[in-house]
Amino acid sequence: MHKFIRIDMTTLTSTVSEVPAKYVGLGGRALTSNFVNDEVNPTCHPLGKNNKIVFAPGLLSGTAAANSGRMSVGSKSPLTGTIKESNTGGSSSQMLAKMGIKAFVIEGMPSEDKFYVIKLDMNGVTIEEAPAEIIGGCGNYDAIRILGEKYGKHVGVAIIGPAGEYRLPSANISFKDPEGNIRSAGRGGLGAVLGSKKVKAIIIDETGAGKVEIANPEAFMAANKVFSKALLDHPVSGQGLGLYGTDVLVNILNEAGGLPSYNFTSGRIDHNDNISGETMNATITERGGEGKVSHGCHKGCVIRCSQWYTDKEGKYITSGFEYETIWGLGADAGIEDLDAIAYIDRAMDDVGVDSIETAVAVATAMDGGLIPWGDGKAVLEIVKDMAKPTPLARIIAGGAGAVGSLCGLYRTPVVKNQAIPAYDPRAIKGIGLTYATTTMGADHTAGYCISGNILKVGANIDPLKKEGQIEYARAMQIGTAAIDSTGMCLFIYFGVADNPAGYQALIDMINAQYGLSLTANDVDELGKSVLKVERDFNKRAGFTNAHDRLPEFMEYEPIMPHNVVWDFTPEEIDEVMNF
Amino acid sequence: MNITVKLFATLRNGRDKIMTIQMPEGSTVSDIVTHMALPREEVAIIMINSRGAELTTELHDTDILALFPPVGGG
Numbered sequence: 001m002h003k004f005i006r007i008d009m010t011t012l013t014s015t016v017s018e019v020p021a022k023y024v025g026l027g028g029r030a031l032t033s034n035f036v037n038d039e040v041n042p043t044c045h046p047l048g049k050n051n052k053i054v055f056a057p058g059l060l061s062g063t064a065a066a067n068s069g070r071m072s073v074g075s076k077s078p079l080t081g082t083i084k085e086s087n088t089g090g091s092s093s094q095m096l097a098k099m100g101i102k103a104f105v106i107e108g109m110p111s112e113d114k115f116y117v118i119k120l121d122m123n124g125v126t127i128e129e130a131p132a133e134i135i136g137g138c139g140n141y142d143a144i145r146i147l148g149e150k151y152g153k154h155v156g157v158a159i160i161g162p163a164g165e166y167r168l169p170s171a172n173i174s175f176k177d178p179e180g181n182i183r184s185a186g187r188g189g190l191g192a193v194l195g196s197k198k199v200k201a202i203i204i205d206e207t208g209a210g211k212v213e214i215a216n217p218e219a220f221m222a223a224n225k226v227f228s229k230a231l232l233d234h235p236v237s238g239q240g241l242g243l244y245g246t247d248v249l250v251n252i253l254n255e256a257g258g259l260p261s262y263n264f265t266s267g268r269i270d271h272n273d274n275i276s277g278e279t280m281n282a283t284i285t286e287r288g289g290e291g292k293v294s295h296g297c298h299k300g301c302v303i304r305c306s307q308w309y310t311d312k313e314g315k316y317i318t319s320g321f322e323y324e325t326i327w328g329l330g331a332d333a334g335i336e337d338l339d340a341i342a343y344i345d346r347a348m349d350d351v352g353v354d355s356i357e358t359a360v361a362v363a364t365a366m367d368g369g370l371i372p373w374g375d376g377k378a379v380l381e382i383v384k385d386m387a388k389p390t391p392l393a394r395i396i397a398g399g400a401g402a403v404g405s406l407c408g409l410y411r412t413p414v415v416k417n418q419a420i421p422a423y424d425p426r427a428i429k430g431i432g433l434t435y436a437t438t439t440m441g442a443d444h445t446a447g448y449c450i451s452g453n454i455l456k457v458g459a460n461i462d463p464l465k466k467e468g469q470i471e472y473a474r475a476m477q478i479g480t481a482a483i484d485s486t487g488m489c490l491f492i493y494f495g496v497a498d499n500p501a502g503y504q505a506l507i508d509m510i511n512a513q514y515g516l517s518l519t520a521n522d523v524d525e526l527g528k529s530v531l532k533v534e535r536d537f538n539k540r541a542g543f544t545n546a547h548d549r550l551p552e553f554m555e556y557e558p559i560m561p562h563n564v565v566w567d568f569t570p571e572e573i574d575e576v577m578n579f
Numbered sequence: 580m581n582i583t584v585k586l587f588a589t590l591r592n593g594r595d596k597i598m599t600i601q602m603p604e605g606s607t608v609s610d611i612v613t614h615m616a617l618p619r620e621e622v623a624i625i626m627i628n629s630r631g632a633e634l635t636t637e638l639h640d641t642d643i644l645a646l647f648p649p650v651g652g653g
């Protein structure tokens with residue numbers, strides 16, 4: 001029997017029940033978004049007792065399916081005020097699935113001002129006071145180590161850093177990876193929601209858990225073979241991402257003139273070679289020691305886009321050193337040194353803030369005169385100060401929208417108050433439609449149109465033209481909503497986008513596991529239904545089509561080198577979600 | 580005509596990152612790939628002066644040609 005767990009922080013009690021019929025066939029984002037829409041009052045305050053936060057492994061999580069270990073976290077976002085689904089790697093998703101836990105929900109809030117640790121194991125739920133040494137400024141790296149000493153090295157951990165305890169709008173939730181390092185459900189301030197409920201950490205102990213039930217094991221294995229092969233055969237998922245990580249994008253976006261720089265005033269930088277994926281690969285290789293060019297954020301990842309980035313002595317600094325973080329600090333904030341960026345990345349993970357929101361807030365603050373351009377040292381100090389937090393640290397952790405408003409800036413790169421990530425929508429129009437219309441606030445992963453606009457995977461559309469973009473942004477968002485429900489890492493897209501057999505194998509695995517006979521069309525319908533549910537929540541929260549717009553400056557400030565502005569009309573933008 | 584060629588990712592293995600080459604008028608991207616003995620199947624993304632192009636696209640004097648193997652991220 002699958003379990004559905006509710007943890008009530010008001011009464012510090014929990015209930016374990018059967019999965020409500022509506023959620024039986026759902027997983028990942030489909031489950032979290034349906035749940036939030038069903039049970040959270042859309043007009044509630046995100047940090048009040050009426051908000052709820054739900055964690056759900058994907059449909060295929062816990063099985064042998066390659067790359068299926070992603071976990072979705074859903075809630076009403078304190079950053080955007082919209083529904084939010086943020087997904088992450090780490091070990092927890094697979095553990096929960098093996099324990100038969102379809103989802104767990106945290107609701108209510110305690111009256112006493114102390115933090116708790118929730119433990120989930122095969123006996124149920126225990127809620128205990130958090131160890132004093134991990135509260136009030138302790139970084140995530142230390143806290144995960146301390147929790148490992150207390151609960152065992154093998155356990156899964158989801159944790160908020162000091163930023164979450166202080167309910168800062170860019171606070172994330174960190175998840176322990178197989179080596180005890182950190183992956184994050186980064187976007188939308190979900191760490192602040194957990195902080196408001198006084199939950200410091202969730203411990204997942206799978207001791208005694210069995211295997212995930214598979215209705216038709218042979219068919220499952222056969223499909224997984226085809227699927228893994230599709231991932232490994234494609235040069236991007238099979239080779240490129242492992243070699244260079246996502247940071248390989250620095251040079252290609254720079255060359256395409258779509259690398260937002262100096263707070264979105266240019267589409268190109270001159271110091272791209274300092275911070276490129278090619279340089280990262282060479283630096284890790286040269287330094288040796290603990291460095292790893294390629295690393296998986298959970299067991300069963302065959303793409304391995306993560307890495308261990310090291311200092312000059314070959315000692316680990318950070319892992320999961322992503323393009324978006326390096327872009328934000330390196331291009332948008334003009335910090336020209338990859339080591340400086342790596343230390344800031346580590347500090348962001350340690351204090352528990354979203355690296356995209358924070359990096360864009362930093363660049364916005366530089367434009368607003370709060371921090372000197374390119375000053376990596378100053379930024380590192382400010383991020384570390386988020387553990388206290390000092391007034392300046394609070395301001396930056398307030399996110400790009402808050403910083404722009406406090407600095408009186410016209411040029412504030414946010415949609416629904418969430419920072420615009422690493423691809424300029426004026427020069428790459430498809431991604432602009434995703435930023436504008438996704439239910440999440442500006443988010444590239446909600447419909448990664450870079451793929452067909454720049455990378456020539458899945459489509460070949462001129463990024464500077466409008467033709468084909470509306471249909472493409474719609475299809476990408478629908479497909480993504482479905483993939484986010486499977487527990488699959490989004491990067492499997494590269495392996496299956498141009499390989500129908502690989503995509504079919506993904507569906508075959510779901511069918512084999514659950515004894516279903518879904519078609520590609522059904523999966524499409526699932527994606528659509530998820531988007532509809534999310535839009536319904538946002539609508540009831542007060543969002544209209546008028547919120548589906550890029551910041552006005554994009555219409556008036558051309559970006560070099562193409563000298564282009566954002567020129568989709570409101571009517572055209574609204575077509576994206578018209579299905 | 581003079582063409583500046585930029586190479587990225589694995590295409591850099593054993594080659595310079597950036598170079599200027601002389602090609603006859605009317606040369607295409609494909610001609611340059613042959614001229615430079617680049618592994619054709621590894622040339623996936625082509626940009627001329629920051630605009631997307633194809634193997635068959637003709638180049639002009641002073642063009643900047645950027646060549647990438649299949650890459651992705653996000």
Ligand code: SF4
Nearest residue numbers: 296297301303305489
């Ligand atoms: S490809 Fe990267 S993000 Fe995806 S599962 Fe593997 S390491 Fe994690």
